[in-house]
Amino acid sequence: MGIVSTSELAASDRRVLWHPFTQHGAWELEPPLVIERARGTTLYDTDGRAYIDGVSSLWCNVHGHAHPHIDAAVRDQLERMAHSTMLGLTHPPAIRLAERLLELAPEGLTRVFYSDSGSTAVEVALKMAYQWWAQSEGAKGTSRRTTFIRLRHAYHGDTIGSVSLGGIDLFHACYAPLLFDSLEAEPGDAADMRRLLAEHGERVCAVVVEPLVQGAAGILVHPPGYLRSVRELCDSYGVPLICDEVATGFGRTGRMFACEHEDVRPDLMCVAKGLTGGYLPLAATLTSERIFEGFLGEPQEQRTFFHGHTYTGNPLACAAALATLEVFARERTLERLAPKIELLSRWLDELVAPLAAVQAIRHRGFMCGIELHDQAPGAQTGHRVTVAARRRGAIVRPLGDVVVLMPPLAISEDELRRLVEITAEAINEVARASLPAAA
Numbered sequence: 429m430g431i432v433s434t435s436e437l438a439a440s441d442r443r444v445l446w447h448p449f450t451q452h453g454a455w456e457l458e459p460p461l462v463i464e465r466a467r468g469t470t471l472y473d474t475d476g477r478a479y480i481d482g483v484s485s486l487w488c489n490v491h492g493h494a495h496p497h498i499d500a501a502v503r504d505q506l507e508r509m510a511h512s513t514m515l516g517l518t519h520p521p522a523i524r525l526a527e528r529l530l531e532l533a534p535e536g537l538t539r540v541f542y543s544d545s546g547s548t549a550v551e552v553a554l555k556m557a558y559q560w561w562a563q564s565e566g567a568k569g570t571s572r573r574t575t576f577i578r579l580r581h582a583y584h585g586d587t588i589g590s591v592s593l594g595g596i597d598l599f600h601a602c603y604a605p606l607l608f609d610s611l612e613a614e615p616g617d618a619a620d621m622r623r624l625l626a627e628h629g630e631r632v633c634a635v636v637v638e639p640l641v642q643g644a645a646g647i648l649v650h651p652p653g654y655l656r657s658v659r660e661l662c663d664s665y666g667v668p669l670i671c672d673e674v675a676t677g678f679g680r681t682g683r684m685f686a687c688e689h690e691d692v693r694p695d696l697m698c699v700a701k702g703l704t705g706g707y708l709p710l711a712a713t714l715t716s717e718r719i720f721e722g723f724l725g726e727p728q729e730q731r732t733f734f735h736g737h738t739y740t741g742n743p744l745a746c747a748a749a750l751a752t753l754e755v756f757a758r759e760r761t762l763e764r765l766a767p768k769i770e771l772l773s774r775w776l777d778e779l780v781a782p783l784a785a786v787q788a789i790r791h792r793g794f795m796c797g798i799e800l801h802d803q804a805p806g807a808q809t810g811h812r813v814t815v816a817a818r819r820r821g822a823i824v825r826p827l828g829d830v831v832v833l834m835p836p837l838a839i840s841e842d843e844l845r846r847l848v849e850i851t852a853e854a855i856n857e858v859a860r861a862s863l864p865a866a867a
């Protein structure tokens with residue numbers, strides 16, 4: 429890549445960067461992969477090597493990289509204005525995108541509140557639900573509804589409010605003293621949700637779920653009908669339902685939103701990751717009119733939602749999101765996805781399921797987790813599989829001992845097949861290396 433060599437970049441990275449979810453002691457021991465360019469569903473490193481983007485650049489790419497329609501929309505917006513504020517002002521891309529999102533979202537959602545990441549979309553939903561109760565109870569300032577029901581192994585982001593609802597001990601246990609109270613429901617078990625609501629419903633301000641699939645938990649798939657049951661239970665106990673569609677939204681499960689599979693209408697819905705097609709950071713919390721109306725009043729009544737991030741509703745990001753939604757229609761993305769979901773399922777059965785190292789495969793739509801058999805502590809099997817996959821030309825990422833495949837919806841059948849093959853080969857290579865010498 430011209431004057432700056434990969435090794436110089438690698439040395440600088442090690443000197444100045446602190447990477448997310450990364451143990452730097454280990455990071456320094458492996459040569460970093462420096463990605464410089466991307467086209468379609470392929471990433472290119474500084475030495476020109478190509479890799480299939482097997483995790484959609486952390487679950488957010490949808491229509492491929494450098495998509496001409498999205499590129500043009502961002503360029504066009506850039507010529508007008510890169511940023512202006514949503515505090516006291518408004519702008520066309522934010523307005524148009526909100527209209528379009530509400531057309532596509534489950535019925536009953538009528539308002540769009542923007543923020544910048546999945547974590548903030550969840551924070552916003554939590555604060556809205558809490559304040560809505562406080563105001564509907566007529567109490568000044570505080571509510572007797574101070575707790576949330578969340579699912580075991582839940583993941584809703586890394587800010588403190590979202591972490592309070594998180595159930596992944598590895599990420600969250602250390603912060604326990606900083607977190608607010610919440611109640612844990614067993615995922616997929618409607619009876620457990622009923623029990624919690626019956627016992628504690630009076631002090632619960634909302635139930636928060638990742639609909640259908642708990643991504644960061646290792647692609648945990650709920651049994652059919654569970655989401656619908658949770659909705660019905662929330663209705664009978666009068667508790668709002670927050671659906672975190674940050675991972676599942678925008679086609680990941682085969683429908684635009686996971687809620688559609690069970691005809692569920694959440695009271696609040698969080699979206700982020702795929703919203704801009706993987707281009708720019710943007711998130712939204714969609715709410716029902718009932719929630720919105722709970723915040724109306726005279727200014728002196730202090731019913732305002734006092735929350736807003738500086739880059740809320742950034743115009744470039746909104747333009748990318750609007751273009752992303754247009755591409756869904758133009759390219760019939762969801763229609764063309766259905767046969768690819770079938771193929772993915774078949775190839776996983778044929779190529780991955782028979783491997784001795786594989787304990788279980790869980791998938792729904794284009795979200796797939798391959799769980800490897802327990803290894804000795806510190807064996808880093810998942811990580812070693814991703815390194816082996818890289819050498820063969822694919823980027824995958826583990827969650828512990830679960831290898832995640834989450835390709836862009838736009839991936840071709842050939843590339844999809846190649847991704848599954850590479851993953852199978854990588855799992856085999858690592859499994860063979862871990863066997864005792866006699867085998």
Ligand SMILES: *Cc1c(COP(=O)(O)O)cnc(C)c1O
Nearest residue numbers: 545546547583584585643674675
């Ligand atoms: C990734 C994720 C988040 C957090 O989104 P960020 O943009 O990383 O803050 C929240 N909820 C779910 C379900 C996610 O998968």
